[in-house]
Amino acid sequence: xxxxxxxxxxxxxxxxxxxxxxxxxxxxxxxxxxxxxxxxxxxxxxxxxxxxxxxxxxxxxxxxxxxxxxxxxxxxxxxxxxxxxxxxxxxxxxxxxxxxxxxxxxxxxxxxxxxxxxxxxxxxxxxxxxxxxxxxxxxxxxxxxxxxxxxxxxxxxxxxxxxxxxxxxx
Amino acid sequence: xxxxxxxxxxxxxxxxxxxxxxxxxxxxxxxxxxxxxxxxxxxxxxxxxxxxxxxxxxxxxxxxxxxxxxxxxxxxxxxxxxxxxxxxxxxxxxxxxxxxxxxxxxxxxxxxxxxxxxxxxxxxxxxxxxxxxxxxxxxxxxxxxxxxxxxxxxxxxxxxxxxxxxxxxxxxxxxxxxxxxxxxxxxxxxxxxxxxxxxxxxxxxxxxxxxxxxxxxxxxxxxxxxxxxxxxxxxxxxxxxxxxxxxxxxxxxxxxxxxxxxxxxxxxxxxxxxxxxxxxxxxxxxxxxxxxxxxxxxxxxxxxxxxxxxxxxxxxxxxxxxxxxxxxxxxxxxxxxxxxxxxxxxxxxxxxxxxxxxxxxxxxxxxxxxxxxxxxxxxxxxxxxxxxxxxxxxxxxxxxxxxxxxxxxxxxxxxxxxxxxxxxxxxxxxxxxxxxxxxxxxxxxxxxxxxxxxxxxxxxxxxxxxxxxxxxxxxxxxxxxxxxxxxxxxxxxxxxxxxxxxxxxxxxxxxxxxxxxxxxxxxxxxxxxxxxxx
Numbered sequence: 001x002x003x004x005x006x007x008x009x010x011x012x013x014x015x016x017x018x019x020x021x022x023x024x025x026x027x028x029x030x031x032x033x034x035x036x037x038x039x040x041x042x043x044x045x046x047x048x049x050x051x052x053x054x055x056x057x058x059x060x061x062x063x064x065x066x067x068x069x070x071x072x073x074x075x076x077x078x079x080x081x082x083x084x085x086x087x088x089x090x091x092x093x094x095x096x097x098x099x100x101x102x103x104x105x106x107x108x109x110x111x112x113x114x115x116x117x118x119x120x121x122x123x124x125x126x127x128x129x130x131x132x133x134x135x136x137x138x139x140x141x142x143x144x145x146x147x148x149x150x151x152x153x154x155x156x157x158x159x160x161x162x163x164x165x166x167x168x169x170x
Numbered sequence: 171x172x173x174x175x176x177x178x179x180x181x182x183x184x185x186x187x188x189x190x191x192x193x194x195x196x197x198x199x200x201x202x203x204x205x206x207x208x209x210x211x212x213x214x215x216x217x218x219x220x221x222x223x224x225x226x227x228x229x230x231x232x233x234x235x236x237x238x239x240x241x242x243x244x245x246x247x248x249x250x251x252x253x254x255x256x257x258x259x260x261x262x263x264x265x266x267x268x269x270x271x272x273x274x275x276x277x278x279x280x281x282x283x284x285x286x287x288x289x290x291x292x293x294x295x296x297x298x299x300x301x302x303x304x305x306x307x308x309x310x311x312x313x314x315x316x317x318x319x320x321x322x323x324x325x326x327x328x329x330x331x332x333x334x335x336x337x338x339x340x341x342x343x344x345x346x347x348x349x350x351x352x353x354x355x356x357x358x359x360x361x362x363x364x365x366x367x368x369x370x371x372x373x374x375x376x377x378x379x380x381x382x383x384x385x386x387x388x389x390x391x392x393x394x395x396x397x398x399x400x401x402x403x404x405x406x407x408x409x410x411x412x413x414x415x416x417x418x419x420x421x422x423x424x425x426x427x428x429x430x431x432x433x434x435x436x437x438x439x440x441x442x443x444x445x446x447x448x449x450x451x452x453x454x455x456x457x458x459x460x461x462x463x464x465x466x467x468x469x470x471x472x473x474x475x476x477x478x479x480x481x482x483x484x485x486x487x488x489x490x491x492x493x494x495x496x497x498x499x500x501x502x503x504x505x506x507x508x509x510x511x512x513x514x515x516x517x518x519x520x521x522x523x524x525x526x527x528x529x530x531x532x533x534x535x536x537x538x539x540x541x542x543x544x545x546x547x548x549x550x551x552x553x554x555x556x557x558x559x560x561x562x563x564x565x566x567x568x569x570x571x572x573x574x575x576x577x578x579x580x581x582x583x584x585x586x587x588x589x590x591x592x593x594x595x596x597x598x599x600x601x602x603x604x605x606x607x608x609x610x611x612x613x614x615x616x617x618x619x620x621x622x623x624x625x626x627x628x629x630x631x632x633x634x635x636x637x638x639x640x641x642x643x644x645x646x647x648x649x650x651x652x653x654x655x656x657x658x659x660x661x662x663x664x665x666x667x668x669x670x671x672x673x674x675x676x677x678x679x680x681x682x683x684x685x686x687x688x689x690x691x692x693x694x695x696x697x698x699x700x701x702x703x704x
Binding site: 009010012013014016017020021023024027028031032034035036038040041042045068070074075076077078079 | 216219220223226227229234237238240241245246247248249251252255397398400401404405407408411415637640641649651682
């Protein structure tokens, strides 16, 4: 009888230790995983920034424009230089493309003789309207939201720019 | 499974080492009173873990530290919990380490051959306090800054080594970036490494000599560490952790205002376990001061180190160790008496200054001041009273807002007010501003706060609407991207400020400030507000 009580006690102690140990690991581990992997609930200043003068733009000739943008980087509010490729597709339509190739994020440039955007990294070609003409890019060029005020073009922020690693083969 | 374990055992010997460790023989008398060492070890590992977690999102310089902690607490999931665990864990660590020491002391477990184990333990207690002292500065809020100013000044007053201690702490010219770097490096590089090594040594010594037996144990059969004692240790660890976890959720770790070396109104107060020294310091004036700052702590540490050499009598039952009990009781009474006195006495002037809240509208942050504006805009005064008078309005007097509810409660209340109160036409950010104002109300300041001049609230509303706080700072709120706006009247004339809004680049071509085309009335209001800031 004594021996079986001892075995019962031993068994209970082992199980209880494992159970409490698991609770401890969960209590520390789960908050840590959420802390490291959940996106920060940062409110980006956002808004539209004055970026280009429309009257200077020629029809269907892309222009690389520079502008200043205020962005929250972690806990810091920073002012940084930002660029966009701006194309007046028609008199009524102006688009502003994010300056990274949608394949792996290289900076592309405009090839005047072909009239296409060309990414030097893996030779993706994009048409003036952002379509992929050839090469490995998985989707058209990302567009910034834009607003026109008089002759000024205002550029907003891409709400959830897809990270480069989203793509297959990245 | 069996094959994998065999492989690991064959190549590393880990399995038999663990089994040897777990099957250690311990005296028959071992039990619940011996759990504290394991709990202390667990808390050390938890502090290391949560500390690393904080370190992954922490900017370790005075310019960044405070803002990064704000970010951890407000913007990261679980950030407040992790900082809470680390903050309250420091207190838990001190409590458990002292309890561990008390148990060993009362049972006389420091006696031959365990003197070295005790000495290592005393040094580990000092390391624990050093962790607390260096970690105290790292949030870089007023509490951290002023607390450390006092610490460094106490060290500076020690005869002979004072100036060197001050230089070692990088605080010769006051608490600054060098002090911060020294404290940070001590807290995350030096102390963890030496503490870990000393813990290994301490545990090694415990194993070498075995858990101290009580008289009578020699005739009883020994028990194994695993599983009964392991379960008791784990249960105690779990109890402590559950309490710590609850505390971390229920009580947010404090983060005051950004450290302000010019804030002369701030009264620093040490952590609760150092309050007894703080209190003692009040009784000791002039040359006696050294008694509280050097002699007593020196005697205490020296006394602890000497314990195993003063008491060399053979081991007796814990119930017969009356001298040890008397000594421990005396220390406990002295400590708690002084701590109680400190708590009873100090809040009189300090807590009142804190609990009266801001007495003048210029002390409010722009957000809070805009809240005054929303209070008027939503006609809250139709139903509510601020201040001590009872005007018989239907809604409750809001003069005690700061005491009874927090911002989250108020915003939830604004959104779903319940039957008697009208819903509001405010946006969430505006509700936050209103709530942040209401929580600042106390019976002492509510009357004054209902008399804020209109230009101030109008100015603050514009300031809020145009998000000036994204680049500027007023009364510690906002960022330092642009120049701080307190004391603007000393630097600029009102006309300059008004014109500068319209075209900042006219005054500085490199200015990144956008132009704000205020109409004349708005420009007058925001300028008057800014010029009124001290």
